[in-house]
Amino acid sequence: MIRFTIDCHGWGSKLAKRIGTKKAKVTVARKMAVILHAIWTDGTEFQANMRTA
Numbered sequence: 001m002i003r004f005t006i007d008c009h010g011w012g013s014k015l016a017k018r019i020g021t022k023k024a025k026v027t028v029a030r031k032m033a034v035i036l037h038a039i040w041t042d043g044t045e046f047q048a049n050m051r052t053a
Contacts, residue, residue: 016024
């Protein structure tokens with residue numbers, strides 16, 4: 001089982017300010033796709049830690 005937190009929203013927002021919204025959306029989607037592909041090929045179980053605000 002893989003367990004870690006991903007703050008895609010915060011990371012994506014900072015990235016959008018730096019490189020623009022369109023490129024940031026593609027970058028975040030690619031990051032998520034890479035993580036999912038690694039999980040599918042490895043066969044591990046993903047469980048993200050949810051933080052409450």
